[in-house]
Amino acid sequence: MMLEILTYPDPRLKEPSTTVETFDEELRNFLSNLEETMRAGPGGVGIAAPQVGRFQRIAIVDVSSHKKVTKHHGRLVLINPEITDWDGFEIAREGCMSVPDYTGNVIRATHIKLTAQNENAEIKYFEMEGYEARAVQHELDHLDGLLFLDRLVSRRHDLFQRKTHQKKK
Amino acid sequence: MKNWFMLALVGQDRVGIVAQITDALYRGGCNLGEASMLRLGTSFTMMMMVNTQLDENTLISVIQPTAEKLGLHLHLDQIEGELHPHPEPDVKIVVHGADRAGIVAQVTGELANAGLNILDLETGVGGSDKKPFYFMQIEGNATQGMEALQLALEKLKETLQGNIDINLSPLETFDL
Numbered sequence A: 001m002m003l004e005i006l007t008y009p010d011p012r013l014k015e016p017s018t019t020v021e022t023f024d025e026e027l028r029n030f031l032s033n034l035e036e037t038m039r040a041g042p043g044g045v046g047i048a049a050p051q052v053g054r055f056q057r058i059a060i061v062d063v064s065s066h067k068k069v070t071k072h073h074g075r076l077v078l079i080n081p082e083i084t085d086w087d088g089f090e091i092a093r094e095g096c097m098s099v100p101d102y103t104g105n106v107i108r109a110t111h112i113k114l115t116a117q118n119e120n121a122e123i124k125y126f127e128m129e130g131y132e133a134r135a136v137q138h139e140l141d142h143l144d145g146l147l148f149l150d151r152l153v154s155r156r157h158d159l160f161q162r163k164t165h166q167k168k169k
Numbered sequence B: 001m002k003n004w005f006m007l008a009l010v011g012q013d014r015v016g017i018v019a020q021i022t023d024a025l026y027r028g029g030c031n032l033g034e035a036s037m038l039r040l041g042t043s044f045t046m047m048m049m050v051n052t053q054l055d056e057n058t059l060i061s062v063i064q065p066t067a068e069k070l071g072l073h074l075h076l077d078q079i080e081g082e083l084h085p086h087p088e089p090d091v092k093i094v095v096h097g098a099d100r101a102g103i104v105a106q107v108t109g110e111l112a113n114a115g116l117n118i119l120d121l122e123t124g125v126g127g128s129d130k131k132p133f134y135f136m137q138i139e140g141n142a143t144q145g146m147e148a149l150q151l152a153l154e155k156l157k158e159t160l161q162g163n164i165d166i167n168l169s170p171l172e173t174f175d176l
Ligand SMILES: [Zn+2]
Pocket: A095, A096, A097, A098, A138, A142, B175, B176
């Protein structure tokens, strides 16, 4: 079943989500609907539960359809995810199903370490990089009531200019 | 009936330009659509889509006193405006090399022939006075596909004999 996506400026998108305590059939049902909703969009590669009005720390990410991404973990159900380590940074464009018709440049860590539970409450450990790491950071922001709009960087200060500034020193 | 106008203002940069101009527009009962405002050299440039009941002359009379006080030149056109979907760039081109005349025309000319519709272009000069270098960043739509642009750039690199770096990369936007 497709779920309805909350879209900005809906104030509920700013609501922080709470820890998932119960791993039951109802949760697994919700996960299947959440995934269906994510995959319904043409470029949908990640979704977080609060985007459909369920304020629990749940996200699904699958960047395997992204042609240029070679390193990824396929379909990931991330419950109560925590990033434990960040490294590197990169600016790239992001879109969001909750912010239709607008994209912007955002800085994200290029490498992260992550722990999360799966649908069976098993704790998993991941090391991620590149676009998958970006997608996860975007979804975890949703769990804290943040949108990429909160993290926009100037078009005029992108990586190329930074690199040239560094060379001059 | 409400009209849309493209309002352009350019003048010496100083603090408060944006606040004073937008305040004049607001007091005149105008709404802003999309806007691009930035400092270029020592000038400040503003382009705004303005939505208003006013006709052209009345709109000018609303802005002119503030623009004059701030030393801004004003240009106004009526447009077919609305809040419309943004065209999403699907390609990015970065060019850099030793500073030289005619490079923008040469690069954009070849790219236009290969179907590039430019949505955003910025250029600048960096480095020291003795050894300036030039850079340009373009975002746009490859209306004839990426291969056409790639071919055009290969040709260009040959013509320029390696005095310039040109990198073409696809821009894909995914929903998260
Ligand atoms: Zn999102």
